[in-house]
Amino acid sequence: MGKETVLALLLREKGHFVSGEAVSAELGITRAAIWKSISALRAQGYEIDAVTGRGYCLKSLPDTLTEQTVRSYLGPVETVGKRIDLKALEEFHRSHGKIATITAVNIGQRFGVLDLEDNGKINSFREKNDDDGSLINGGYMVLNPGVFDYIEGDSTVFEQAPLRNLAKDGELMAYRHEGFWKCMDTQREKQQLEAMWQSGNAPWKIWE
Numbered sequence: 001m002g003k004e005t006v007l008a009l010l011l012r013e014k015g016h017f018v019s020g021e022a023v024s025a026e027l028g029i030t031r032a033a034i035w036k037s038i039s040a041l042r043a044q045g046y047e048i049d050a051v052t053g054r055g056y057c058l059k060s061l062p063d064t065l066t067e068q069t070v071r072s073y074l075g076p077v078e079t080v081g082k083r084i085d086l087k088a089l090e091e092f093h094r095s096h097g098k099i100a101t102i103t104a105v106n107i108g109q110r111f112g113v114l115d116l117e118d119n120g121k122i123n124s125f126r127e128k129n130d131d132d133g134s135l136i137n138g139g140y141m142v143l144n145p146g147v148f149d150y151i152e153g154d155s156t157v158f159e160q161a162p163l164r165n166l167a168k169d170g171e172l173m174a175y176r177h178e179g180f181w182k183c184m185d186t187q188r189e190k191q192q193l194e195a196m197w198q199s200g201n202a203p204w205k206i207w208e
Contacts, residue, residue, distance in 0.1 A: 003037035005029075010041075010048065010058035019055035065145075084140055084177050092175045093142035100147055100166050104174040105138035105181040135174070137163075138181055146171075180204070 005027050023034050038048055038056060045062025084103060093101040117123060150162040166172040180203040184190050196202050
């Protein structure tokens with residue numbers, strides 16, 4: 001429990017004062033620990049007012065994106081849809097030392113599979129299997145600050161030149177997610193997800 005949790009609380013109440021008593025009660029930390037976190041955040045460029053009798057108020061964020069800011073928005077979540085383990089994704093990213101990690105997921109296969117010879121002879125045929133599909137970018141990434149060297153400006157489409165160049169430079173790794181993942185880009189996919197929900201078989205439902 002450190003400055004990330006204090007920052008997350010201040011971000012949630014950005015522009016409003018939160019008393020030291022309220023911060024201490026919610027986070028379970030001492031006033032001294034709160035002040036230590038406030039001082040550390042100020043040193044990183046966060047503008048935080050401290051007024052006796054009113055508490056603390058986050059006024060503005062530093063110009064440079066910090067790890068603490070990113071973590072504060074992620075909060076304590078470690079899984080997405082009860083399947084993608086963000087903690088494991090981060091640990092994998094830290095293990096290899098490259099600039100970027102994307103989550104690779106299998107999109108499955110919609111049709112039957114043919115094993116063909118060059119002359120057209122079919123050696124085998126079997127029905128579709130989810131393991132037959134291609135691996136694609138599942139959308140969840142962990143990036144080091146060096147990634148900004150691959151982004152030219154606000155008009156840069158990250159999934160195009162930056163990812164291609166990261167891969168070319170050997171700086172792009174994939175964390176393989178073997179569990180449930182599904183997009184909803186088409187009417188067919190929407191109907192499939194709705195059917196799963198209505199049947200009670202919705203792996204992304206993590207609440208009671």
